[in-house]
Amino acid sequence: MTDDRRQRHLVDLDNRRPELADELFGTLADMQARCPVAWSEASGGFWALLKHADVVTASADWETFTVTEGIMIPPTGKSMPVIPAELDPPRHGAFRKLVLPHFTPKALGPWEADIRRIVADGFAPLAERGRADLVTEFARPVPVLVICRILGIRSDWERIHSLGEEFMEAFADTEHPERGRAAAQRLEAFLAEEIAARRGRPAEDLLGQLVNAEIEGETLSDVEALGLVQLLVVAGHGTTVDGIGTMVYRLLTEPDVRDRLLTDRSLVPKMIEECLRLHPPVWNMARTVRRETTLRDAELCPGEKVMLAFGAANHDPDKFDDPFAFDLDRPGLTQHLTFGSGRHRCLGEGLARLELRTVLEYLLDELPALELDGPVVWGGHTNSHGLRSLPVRFAAGGEPATVRIQEGGDV
Numbered sequence: 001m002t003d004d005r006r007q008r009h010l011v012d013l014d015n016r017r018p019e020l021a022d023e024l025f026g027t028l029a030d031m032q033a034r035c036p037v038a039w040s041e042a043s044g045g046f047w048a049l050l051k052h053a054d055v056v057t058a059s060a061d062w063e064t065f066t067v068t069e070g071i072m073i074p075p076t077g078k079s080m081p082v083i084p085a086e087l088d089p090p091r092h093g094a095f096r097k098l099v100l101p102h103f104t105p106k107a108l109g110p111w112e113a114d115i116r117r118i119v120a121d122g123f124a125p126l127a128e129r130g131r132a133d134l135v136t137e138f139a140r141p142v143p144v145l146v147i148c149r150i151l152g153i154r155s156d157w158e159r160i161h162s163l164g165e166e167f168m169e170a171f172a173d174t175e176h177p178e179r180g181r182a183a184a185q186r187l188e189a190f191l192a193e194e195i196a197a198r199r200g201r202p203a204e205d206l207l208g209q210l211v212n213a214e215i216e217g218e219t220l221s222d223v224e225a226l227g228l229v230q231l232l233v234v235a236g237h238g239t240t241v242d243g244i245g246t247m248v249y250r251l252l253t254e255p256d257v258r259d260r261l262l263t264d265r266s267l268v269p270k271m272i273e274e275c276l277r278l279h280p281p282v283w284n285m286a287r288t289v290r291r292e293t294t295l296r297d298a299e300l301c302p303g304e305k306v307m308l309a310f311g312a313a314n315h316d317p318d319k320f321d322d323p324f325a326f327d328l329d330r331p332g333l334t335q336h337l338t339f340g341s342g343r344h345r346c347l348g349e350g351l352a353r354l355e356l357r358t359v360l361e362y363l364l365d366e367l368p369a370l371e372l373d374g375p376v377v378w379g380g381h382t383n384s385h386g387l388r389s390l391p392v393r394f395a396a397g398g399e400p401a402t403v404r405i406q407e408g409g410d411v
């Protein structure tokens with residue numbers, strides 16, 4: 001292994017730097033143009049795949065790029081795998097088969113009325129004020145309330161939300177592994193109680209169905225049940241909040257787009273996809289090289305970490321014309337990698353889209369004159385990106401929100 005093998009691809013990319021959040025996608029695009037397969041010395045060293053085609057190739061090839069050594073850069077200090085995200089085939093496929101039927105658009109249909117109610121109820125206490133922070137006060141509770149409703153967890157959302165947030169933050173904080181372990185233990189203890197209350201009993205909710213399920217004639221082990229429930233509970237928290245925040249930000253800063261949406265609701269799915277492409281809440285995930293391989297002119301060796309840089313791939317000019325332009329009419333709107341690609345593609349993408357659609361339709365119906373009310377704050381962790389604050393103003397009071405149920409539509 002020569003040093004030159006990596007040095008020829010060297011870039012300055014440290015995903016732990018908080019300042020990166022302000023300039024993330026521009027920085028990644030510059031790197032992509034200079035060095036599509038890049039080597040960074042940060043976090044113990046990793047390859048960054050910046051082109052759309054390379055991220056798709058690596059995501060499809062689990063025999064070369066495994067998830068079993070962890071999916072975060074830098075690696076986390078947690079003691080058990082998150083399931084199915086850190087499983088390779090064939091076990092991975094068995095877990096997908098178990099969970100996926102509950103998260104298809106058809107299976108989610110009956111939850112739509114509940115989600116509309118959660119969104120309307122969330123806005124109700126803010127309505128009289130005429131001002132709010134759309135991220136911290138409105139968006140934050142939505143995904144946790146929704147997933148708990150679907151799974152059947154009845155504890156108060158604030159407790160689960162703070163357990164989940166602490167867990168995700170600690171998950172990315174490798175400087176302080178003891179903090180990560182403590183946060184993981186707190187979430188695990190809470191979920192272990194929820195699981196124990198359902199194990200071996202007739203299932204009354206989705207959580208009960210999942211923890212009593214069998215794979216190849218065997219019930220899930222305690223570690224498997226916990227790893228699965230943990231991921232289902234936390235995977236959509238910050239990600240969906242970030243998705244809501246940037247979508248509303250775009251709504252408020254693209255007046256022509258808003259005018260079109262106000263007169264033509266069939267554009268809502270296109271709006272969601274273009275926002276997801278431009279602002280992927282998860283801008284990278286990791287793999288580990290299992291066998292020697294060559295990507296473009298880079299030789300990758302076993303044991304090396306690989307970053308799948310969705311945030312660069314979504315702005316790849318070889319895939320999307322004029323990639324930084326906001327364009328509801330661009331061809332291939334859904335071909336972004338915001339939900340990943342291949343066998344680990346997001347299991348909750350249908351749910352995330354439903355939540356985004358519900359919020360967007362609510363705002364278009366009830367608050368058509370919503371306006372930005374001050375500077376926004378961008379932020380992120382090692383693989384997440386989004387708005388930490390989005391101040392808005394609107395006409396205070398008014399008619400109480402109506403809950404509309406509409407059929408979902410694909411782009």
Ligand code: HEM
Pocket residue numbers: 059071083084085086096103147231232235236237239240243280281282285286310337338339340341343344345346347348349351352
């Ligand atoms: C806008 C919101 C969301 C974004 C941007 C997002 C993003 C992602 C990405 C990029 C992956 C692929 C990881 C990889 O390739 O290693 C993933 C996987 C996953 N997501 Fe999401 N996600 C979102 C919402 C949700 C929700 C609401 C759920 C709840 C059910 C969820 C559950 C999962 C699960 C279980 C996996 C692992 C799938 C597997 O390994 O087979 N996600 N997500």
